[in-house]
Amino acid sequence: MKIFYDSQCPLCVAEMKSLQSYDQQGCITLVDLHDERFPEQYPDIDRNQALKVLHLQDCEGTVWFGLDATYQAWKAVGKHRWLKVLRIVPIRWAADWCYLFFAKHRIAISKVLMPNQCARSGCNINE
Numbered sequence: 001m002k003i004f005y006d007s008q009c010p011l012c013v014a015e016m017k018s019l020q021s022y023d024q025q026g027c028i029t030l031v032d033l034h035d036e037r038f039p040e041q042y043p044d045i046d047r048n049q050a051l052k053v054l055h056l057q058d059c060e061g062t063v064w065f066g067l068d069a070t071y072q073a074w075k076a077v078g079k080h081r082w083l084k085v086l087r088i089v090p091i092r093w094a095a096d097w098c099y100l101f102f103a104k105h106r107i108a109i110s111k112v113l114m115p116n117q118c119a120r121s122g123c124n125i126n127e
Contacts, residue, residue, distance in 0.1 A: 001027060001029070001056060001057060001058045001072070001073070002028075002030075002031050002056065002057045003016065003019075003028060003054070003055075004045055004050045005031070005032065005033065005054065006033055006034070006106070007034050008034060009110055010114040010117035010118055010123065011106055011109060011110045011113065011114060012106065013117075014114070014117075016030050019073055022077035022078070022079050023076070023077050024077070025077075027076050028073065028077070033047050033050050033051055045057070045063070052103060053065050053066045053069075053103055054069045054070060055069060056069035056070075056072050056073055058072060066096060066100065066103070067086055067095055067096055068087070071083045071086070071087055110123055111123055
């Protein structure tokens with residue numbers, strides 16, 4: 001499976017590193033949305049949309065978005081049990097709203113929670 005992530009977001013990078021540390025089978029490929037080769041390699045993935053909401057493409061070619069993508073990624077590494085709760089209606093509705101808020105403001109949140117990483121990486125993409 002491929003996860004299309006924002007390499008300019010310290011929180012996103014931290015989650016991807018954590019996810020990789022559990023990926024003992026090597027089933028996850030991280031794809032940097034800021035890689036200059038991205039548009040040619042993944043013409044079916046809209047970079048602007050993927051920068052707004054996490055995208056994951058599974059081995060069957062299905063594209064998952066937002067918390068569904070997060071759930072699929074953590075499920076692939078066997079660390080998804082607590083995330084199941086976030087996919088139950090009506091909790092799902094609130095969780096998805098919170099995710100979209102977080103995704104929209106992830107750089108500002110990174111600046112507050114991870115100021116040292118922001119100082120190094122710049123955290124300079126549009127918020």
